[in-house]
Amino acid sequence: MEWFTPWFSAPGYGLSRLVLQRALAGIYLVAFLSAAFQFRALLGDRGLLPVRTFLRRVPFRVAPGLFHWRCGDAFTTGCAWAGAVLAAAILVGAADAVPLWAAMAMWALLWLLYLSFVNAGQVFYSFGWESLLLEAGFLAIFLGNAEVAPPVLVMWLLRWLTFRVEFGAGLIKWRGDRCWRELTCLYYHHETQPMPGPLSWHFHRLPKRLHRVEVGANHVAQLVVPFALLLPQPVATVAAGLVIVTQLWLVLSGNFAWLNWLTIVIALAAVDSSPLTGTPSYPATPTWYAVLVCVVTVLVLTLSYWPVRNMLSRGQTMNRSFDPLHLVNTYGAFGSVTRIRQEIVLEGTDEERVTADTVWREYEFKGKPTDVRRLPRQFAPYHLRLDWQMWFAALSPAYTRGWFEPFIERLLENDRATLRLLRHNPFPDAPPTHIRALLYRYRFTTREERRETGAWWHRTLVREFLPPVRVAGDGDGAVRRPGAGT
Template sequence: MDWFGTGDYEIARQVLQRGVAACFLIAFVSAVNQFPALLGDHGLLPVARFVTHVRFRDAPSVFHWHYSDRMLRILAWSGAALAATLVAGLPQLGPPWLPMLAFLLLFAGYLSIVNVGQTFYSFGWESLLLEAGFVVAFLGSEQVAPPVFVILFCRWLLFRLEFGAGLIKLRGGREWRDLTALYYHHETQPMPNPLSWFAHHLPPWFHRLEVVGNHFAQLVVPFFLFAPQPVASVAALIVLLSQFWLVLTGNFAWLNWITIVLAFSAVDDATLRALLPWLPAGEAAPDSPLWFIILVSLATALLLVLSYWPLRNLFARRQLMNASFNRYHLVNAYGAFGTVTRQRHEVVVEGSDADPADETGWRAYEFRGKPGDPGRRPRQFAPYHLRLDWLMWFLALGARDTRWFEMFLARLLEGDRPTLRMLRVNPFPQAPPRYVRARVYRYRYTTPAERRETGDWWVRSEVGLLVAPITLSWRTSGGSRG
């Protein structure tokens, strides 16, 4: 075994490469299904308009040269197909440059999407996927031992992800410090899943234990990822358990899944075989070629230099959350839910063909993931990401940039089919309505007694009007929100 590689992390390499590739696969399929309606030629925030105001050097993307929905679909389907080969492990059977090239192509393709995705691609897990894809590219193939520097950098990425999130919470809302955050989180999180209602109704002592467990997993455990084995593997197991609980109780796209994948960078083969004795014994890989050692060393040096900015951010008074320090989204700052809202507000969009003063004529559009009909049980969508539904959650919190929502209302009045396909229920299947409006409701979970009596999952009460009834002429006359 050469000094550069380690034979103790072959299973970890398989999990890292295939797992990250699986997340890329989901991300590219999501782009095929949602990008044209949101950002395409006739989208809510068209790319063609965006690239006229933003330089290539500030947001590198192939779409600066040309954008069309057809080109987007070609890029996204090509990325999905390439990611599928990596999930199957095919490039990993060849020379070490082959999976490296495959992951760097995925990185470049998805970077082109993210950098023109505007608010629809402003989530931390986009940068996380790009960084993880770039890093695991240098793990090589089965013809070389996994480079120890890359394995350690995967742990450093996991450390920043977890410790950064822990610090954000500690510096954030008081509810994280007085251990009450989980009294509210399961009810007010962006997109509850089928088990969130049950998690919310667990006893208060359990919710306080959840917060204590979260602080331990994010503020203490990450340091042990760099400890000798088997301590590092135990630390990784704790991260895995905490992330699986988040998977069971919420919809956070691929954030939790890619964190689970990264945790395997701290689990050595010996520990896995001790836990799973049926796993086959690995074979010693040949020494790494000189060109591979040089290339991986240069990439590692670059990543270490870029680590200065997120490392400084961890100890900054005003810690940035989900921030990129360069246009390539490499070596970023992570963290979420520094504060937990105590009340849930939802924007309900309605249309009408009748006199807008007639309340009986209004019918609601239903979204796929976000709460709407109180009798509909929340669904599971993660690791798939419903971008429109997530932005509707931010809209209810008072998001400043609402250009996309104004265009969304206009598309409903036009009966735009790509936009309507993103919804679960279109109450006007024959022709678009004459009017649309948006109302804000406060939502809370039903109690177990209310659930038994009504069968509903939610109780809602109207807060007020966000957008008064509008017609298509509102858009052309420069109307604004109510």
């Protein structure tokens, strides 16, 4: 099919495809490791939101995936590690060492495995970057390997995905919180974002005029630059470079799992690598492969109707999938910005009676703030799913529905799987008798406070979030608030 190859193929993008595929495999690896280390405690047989219970209520057509067939802890953990091993193999080049059909099968299996986790993951997998990984991963199935030149159509579909990620995020901000239009959102955002990073304190302490510059530059990057991605070279390469620089800035300022890293990866589809590599020669494109790519292109363009309609709507929604396979989605984040940061701090005691003199000891999370002297850590692209849900829970008790009480139960039992999600368990030898939750207001310390106290945070008690509770003692495993005099 040599007559088809010249207009179907983009040999000048060979290096871009190589880097894109290897980097995407690396993100898949991180995602599967996150599942291997967290899924059982969050969603396993004794998890906070057991998959088995969820899938009894939700039919396959609504949430397709392998776990409808089998969802025990051993199987889900095996799927997570299988995905991690497969992703690692692709990362080191296995997909380029096998025939084209086998490489496509490897990418398809990665996508199917991760789809199973996302569609069973409920609130713990309800983030936009889950759908973004699935959409990018689906397109990666059809990117080919070293046997064929990069297909023009799939490279353009990845550009189209990058456009929707950036432009959708820009629109939701411009239409949302007025602080984005007033250029003042970053007066607050570095401090109140879900999981600050080690540099967030320093970003927050930048002069306000620089915060306004940051917001203005963000508007340009998300509302103007995306259109340049769709223009001829070298404009598209320059636009991709601007997207990458902007995303790296976000990487430095906070922890957003693999959202920023994956946006960088898919932006590489717009980078013409021929100035570095020349125009390599590839074998003729197989007919079956070309036909399949054309079919997928028509499918994606057809499914794009709903995300485009959403972007153009005044009622634009963020991070929504319009099909259960997450093939074409809509994206966006932080249409509103919280002005103050609140955190739920969990405390336990081993005393039998709760009195005014009871000594309480704090649990500490890996990522979200608790100890005011602890510098926020860098975890992205790894996703600490419980920490993120705790941030939402502090915004409103409505976000605790379903999972928070089982979480408290597991802490009262010193459940090993649950405790692995935390940084510090203050009761290593025996479970606590009671647990309570307090709501604090956190803010970054000033430069003067930082020098005097060594603390990164200052916190003020707002109210009791959960009164002291204990295991009921009647064998049902539920938690109960102690009665008077206990």
